[in-house]
Amino acid sequence: MKKLFSAAAAFLAIASLPAFAQNAANDEGGRVLGLEKAWNHAIEAKDTKALDQLLAPTFVAVEIDGSVASKSEFLASIKAPEYQPSQAVNEDMSVQVYGNSAVVVGIFRIKGMEKGKPYVHRERFIDTWIKRDSGWQCVSSAATLITAK
């Protein structure tokens, strides 16, 4: 009887492992999505200090015009006086966690003024996040203007 109980307990423990891993991935996924929202708030507030925390030193961004920007160039563009975002939201987001990495896909909707002209953009993005001792940081972000109907 004892043996049977031990075998059943071992089976349950093994069977619950994937569920545990799934829950952990869900938790991490939720955390990363939370950071994406924090990123939007930081953009709205032009809060480069908050962005500095979210982005890895090796961060690289591809803008909608195909240009590439390093972390410092990206932060400088946010800080620029002519960049005046009024609203930054994600319309749709999904996250896939791969151990200590996560990939977020979504639509970023940005409203604001640039060089005196109002604009609204809908951009498809893919962000890649890496988990470090200090937490999750974004290492790459690509944006493509949505022109497809």
Added chain:
Amino acid sequence: MRIECRHSDHRKMSTTGRLCAIRSFSFAAMCFIALLTSTFAFAQSSAKDDAARIIALEHTWNRAIEAKDTKALDQLLAPTFVAVDTDGSLTRKGEFLAGIKAPSYQPAEASYEDIRAEVYGDAAVTVGIFRIRETQKGKRITQRQRFIDTWIREGQTWQCVASQVTLIPAKQAPG
């Protein structure tokens, strides 16, 4: 290598013992620094190897596109693969492979003008400029696209999980 410190006279313990302790400490510190340096060097060379491996896979991807070899592409792309095209549309692996297979898609040459990889343990990100010469629906086009690909290692195998391309306007100099 082993260091032995023997003490027969307890009165001498204070001086000899301290010397021995300092020697042992110095040796341990040296070992620690050597270990740390070699670990760092190993990690660096391993990351370099992985980066080279991933860039080679990127070139394999181009050859597979040119040959419309969806079997080879199937090996390179993870089941969860997602791609964002130049018009902002999102495709999953199945749709992406179907797009390559489509008779209307006739790629002539796929190459990289520039590519670099950054490795983060079991993940890697490649950034570069992809140049594609193709015929689409009877029209010949050449495009330069900035791309970011994300690769994940599962066991010994690297597979691409995400790829995004953004069109570089013809006038823009490579940045």
